[in-house]
Amino acid sequence: MVKLGVTLPQFTDDPAEVVDGARRARDAGLDSVFVFDHLWPLTGGKERPIFESWTTLTHIAAIIDDIDIGTLVTRSSLRHPAVLAKMAATVAAIAPGRLIVAIGSGDEMSRPENEAYGIPYYGGDDRAPQMISTADAVHRFVTTESVSMSDDYVELDDLPASPAVEPPKVWLAGRSRPVLxxxxxxxxxxNGWAGTPERFAHEAAIVKAAAAGRDIQLTWGGLVIMADTDDAAQKKLGKRDPKEYVVGGPDTVARALGRFIEAGATHLVVTFTDAAEPSNYLRLGSDVRRLLALG
Known part of the structure; x- marks a missing residue:
């Protein structure tokens, strides 16, 4: 069964906006809600407010207990892998069977953020292997009794772990061959972010080949601008690059998302540019979900 989710309005200084978004998603029949992982927004200026991802996710997990929650993505360089793993195990205990930990590396746009907070940034040839090492550490921590691993990025010696009764799902996000x-x-x-259905299908095939028969979720995430009609959505787009967005009324958005399902996607995560707008959740959970025949 294909699932449909949404990222929450995290760029705010009002926690009620985030919780209201999660409630609207649940009430609209969506399957999942996600948060980004930034310590400041990459656009809009350093003064623009944003909530930290994992504390926000914990708040949502404690208040709303009937929708999947996750990160899209948690950046592998912002926290020590063992600390990130412990955080994931804690949230998994609060939200058993509901947590998705999607892990990504970030890109060069994230470098100033790391440096401002005094956190080492992994770029170039270190980016993918550091992220893969972090994902491996998290996965081991939530599924085994102890973790021992040693590589260029993680050094753990018989670390007592926190295996969850219902461990979180760990997704790897990225498009390099090693990550796939x-x-x-x-x-x-x-998770593959944005791109075309053709590219998604090509990369999903690499993932499936490496899975060698294991059951694995192939997930897509991207930016969406939606309104009642295509014309109204185009007005909301303004001067932004249309190639970076899915733009349109519910019919057009459903057709665009449907192409990713045809390409193999089993979980779609929509990021609205106006994430706090209540009508987005209704259109996505009612109109788009119906048009995609998702139940």
Whole structure:
């Protein structure tokens, strides 16, 4: 069964907006809600407010208990892998069977953020292997009694772990060949951001080949601008690059998302540019979900 989710309005200084978004998603019949992982927004200026992802996710998990929750994505360089794993295990205990930990590396746009907070940034040839190592550490921590691993990025010696009765699903996010193959080998899922259905299908095939028959979620996430009609959505787009967005009324958005389902996607995660707008949740959970025949 294909699932449909949404990212929450995290760029705010009002926690009620985030919780209201999660409630609207649940009430609209959506399957999942996600948060980004930034310490400041990449656009809009450093003064623009944003909530930290894992504390926000914990707040949502404690208040709303009937929708899947997750990160899309948690950045592998922002926290030590063992600390990230412990955080994931804690939220999994609060929200058993509902947590999705999608892990990504970020890109060069994230470098100033890391440096401002005094956190080492992994770029170039270190980016993918550091992220893969982090995902491996998290997966081991939530599924085994102890973790021992040693590589260029993680050094753990018989660390007592926190295996969850219902461990979180760990998705690897990215498009490099090493990440795609690692997602297939060790992940519960892979996330491809934006792009075309053709590219998604090509990369999903690499993931599936590496999975060698293992059941794995092939997930897509992207930016969506939606309104009642195509014309109204185009007005909301303004001067932004249309190639970066899915733009249209519910029919047009459903057709665009449907092409990713045809390409193999089993979980779609929509990021609205106006994430706090209540009508988005209704259109996505009612109109788009119906048009995609998702139940």
């Amino acid at each position: 193959e690692a997602a297939g080998r060790v992940g519960d899922g892979w």
